[in-house]
Amino acid sequence: MAYFPSRPTSPKPPKAGAAFNALKRDIMLGTLAPGTGLPELELAAHFQCSQGTVREALLQLQEEGLVRRQGHRGTQVSECTEDEAIEMFRLRQQIEGNGIARVMRGPSRTLVKELNGLLEKMLAAAGAGDELELASFDRDFHRRIFEDASLPALDPILHRCLVHNHRFKISRSPMARDLEATALRHRSIIDAIEGGDVRRATAAMHHHIATIVDLGPEVFPEVIQ
Amino acid sequence: MAYFPSRPTSPKPPKAGAAFNALKRDIMLGTLAPGTGLPELELAAHFQCSQGTVREALLQLQEEGLVRRQGHRGTQVSECTEDEAIEMFRLRQQIEGNGIARVMRGPSRTLVKELNGLLEKMLAAAGAGDELELASFDRDFHRRIFEDASLPALDPILHRCLVHNHRFKISRSPMARDLEATALRHRSIIDAIEGGDVRRATAAMHHHIATIVDLGPEVFPEVIQ
DNA sequence: CTTATCATTATTGATATCGATATCGATATT
DNA sequence: AATATCGATATCGATATCAATAATGATAAG
Structure with missing residues (x-):
């Protein structure tokens, strides 16, 4: 049941979007310095969401070039030279x-x-x-x-x-x-x-x-x- | 349900990578024509993996520009003009x-x-x-x-x-x-x-x-x- | 004191399951 | 006949849990 009676059109209403936007903002403003590590579970706890959701946000950030994800070595904020x-x-x-x-x-x-x-x-x-x-x-x-x-x-x-x-x-x-x-x-x-x-x-x-x-x-x- | 009692031969079976490679191959060779739809559950059944794994592969393919994913309307093979x-x-x-x-x-x-x-x-x-x-x-x-x-x-x-x-x-x-x-x-x-x-x-x-x-x-x- | 080996831990990878939403077709009403 | 409403199906979104792997630090041998 949709207890939110009028959600007319929500192309992207999700929690992943919130984490994505917050991280993007902090990276763009320099609050998160290049090289800063971004552990998935830590982010999940901070944003009150699951690991998979965080990963979705990180993949989007990677597609914009704001972070780099390497194998089992974690995710870091990318440089900007x-x-x-x-x-x-x-x-x-x-x-x-x-x-x-x-x-x-x-x-x-x-x-x-x-x-x-x-x-x-x-x-x-x-x-x-x-x-x-x-x-x-x-x-x-x-x-x-x-x-x-x-x-x-x-x-x-x-x-x-x-x-x-x-x-x-x-x-x-x-x-x-x-x-x-x-x-x-x-x-x-x-x-x-x-x-x-x-x-x-x-x-x-x-x-x-x-x-x-x-x-x-x-x-x-x-x-x- | 893992009916394989032991994992004899696969210490590391990255299923997402397998699906990614197979799809990439078919798209590059034209076996999958531009515009072809790629339902996540259908792919999951075909590759014997879960939906989340398929999505991971599709996101990688999107990052290479081989597919386009739009909202709730599914994933399609991209054009190549x-x-x-x-x-x-x-x-x-x-x-x-x-x-x-x-x-x-x-x-x-x-x-x-x-x-x-x-x-x-x-x-x-x-x-x-x-x-x-x-x-x-x-x-x-x-x-x-x-x-x-x-x-x-x-x-x-x-x-x-x-x-x-x-x-x-x-x-x-x-x-x-x-x-x-x-x-x-x-x-x-x-x-x-x-x-x-x-x-x-x-x-x-x-x-x-x-x-x-x-x-x-x-x-x-x-x-x- | 240095180096190599091994156990621990942190992090990512994968999967199943549940829930929300959109799309499409069928049916009913006007 | 045209339109509106309802329901079925497909797809995406989120979470919990388990497995696999790389990094870290402790310990022992040289």
């Missing part, structure tokens, strides 16, 4: 640059509308000072664009790069930054898509990715004018 | 090209020796006509090189691209090809690494990746002379 972040940014240039070129050949009718909705949510998160939620909507924004590229096998890779980039960005800028400005930077991408010009949209995306964090002028020399 | 394969090959150029440049700055002493060992195994698999095992050693070869690049966060992405590329290659060439020639193509990479020339090694890697399958002259115009 600058060299890897740079390479991930380069991969994003490749994936999202080619992706948006494909999108412009036939974007879905609701794309711009949905992107504007996500921008609204980003601004709301920025107003609330929640950088983690802002980053989450930022990922949704970029993946929503890429969805129209019709390359679903690439989406998990893009997601992984986005997570790593966000984690790197947060870890390397401890001071409170202007979150609203970060959100508003997506405006030009929406405008370019709405304009219908493939080259302009591609350039906007390349410039956006190249200016997320300042990696020095030699990383993306052709984009920073 | 040419557009995605091309983009994966481009990602490999980026990842492995930059990776081998880093490797040449300080390769581990055993690198060339281990690569020659893997080449031997590739030749053995080619001699046995086992294209799947050849592909597996090919992945080990490329990942072993990339290991010395010290970018561990990129390895899962590279692995995913390698699996997709191999699946694509097998699916698009039903005829028996010259497996030995495929294996021997890695010789020039080992030679270039042994030579110690960064540019030569990078060029060898780029050429190797660009000539794995013939995607037309416009995909990698600068590599194919």
Whole structure:
């Protein structure tokens, strides 16, 4: 019997999700330092759930690249180096640059509308000072664009790069930054898509990715004018 | 119910690994067509294991991009399109090209020796006509090189691209090809690494990746002379 | 004092079972 | 005939329990 009368649609209502979100938050914010061990039974006790549930969460975290699980030697929080972040940014240039070129050949009718909705949510998160939620909507924004590229096998890779980039960005800028400005930077991408010009949209995306964090002028020399 | 009174022969029977390998094989060979549903209980009955074990295998397959699991709607074999394969090959150029440049700055002493060992195994698999095992050693070869690049966060992405590329290659060439020639193509990479020339090694890697399958002259115009 | 062997312990691996939810088809009502 | 409601089936979600394995530390031999 469902004693919760109205649970209209719960795509993911489970306890595994709670543990997953809590761990993801702590890793992204650096509360859990790289190398920290994550024993399954200890986590199960902490989250009041079973070992299998914890393992489910850890497998999801592994798929996002936030932890590494090795055989019988336990699970540890993964590292987050600058060299890897740079390479991930380069991969994003490749994936999202080619992706948006494909999108412009036939974007879905609701794309711009949905992107504007996500921008609204980003601004709301920025107003609330929640950088983690802002980053989450930022990922949704970029993946929503890429969805129209019709390359679903690439989406998990893009997601992984986005997570790593966000984690790197947060870890390397401890001071409170202007979150609203970060959100508003997506405006030009929406405008370019709405304009219908493939080259302009591609350039906007390349410039956006190249200016997320300042990696020095030699990383993306052709984009920073 | 374990009706086997004693476990005479199996000190370590990882059933999840067996199911994983069998499913991976069938998907890579195309025996399981894209879109095919994979009910957990059905697989559990077929492999004589429990549902949780099957789920573990399915999660691993998802991490390699071979299946997609969506909510309460089951697990299906993922698609394998040419557009995605091309983009994966481009990602490999980026990842492995930059990776081998880093490797040449300080390769581990055993690198060339281990690569020659893997080449031997590739030749053995080619001699046995086992294209799947050849592909597996090919992945080990490329990942072993990339290991010395010290970018561990990129390895899962590279692995995913390698699996997709191999699946694509097998699916698009039903005829028996010259497996030995495929294996021997890695010789020039080992030679270039042994030579110690960064540019030569990078060029060898780029050429190797660009000539794995013939995607037309416009995909990698600068590599194919 | 060093090193090798062995017992202990912590951690992961596997399985059975129960419960919750979604999907689909059949039946009944309007 | 169209729609709404109900129930059957399939799938996912969670937990407890047991087995297997790697890591750790103690102990004894050299």
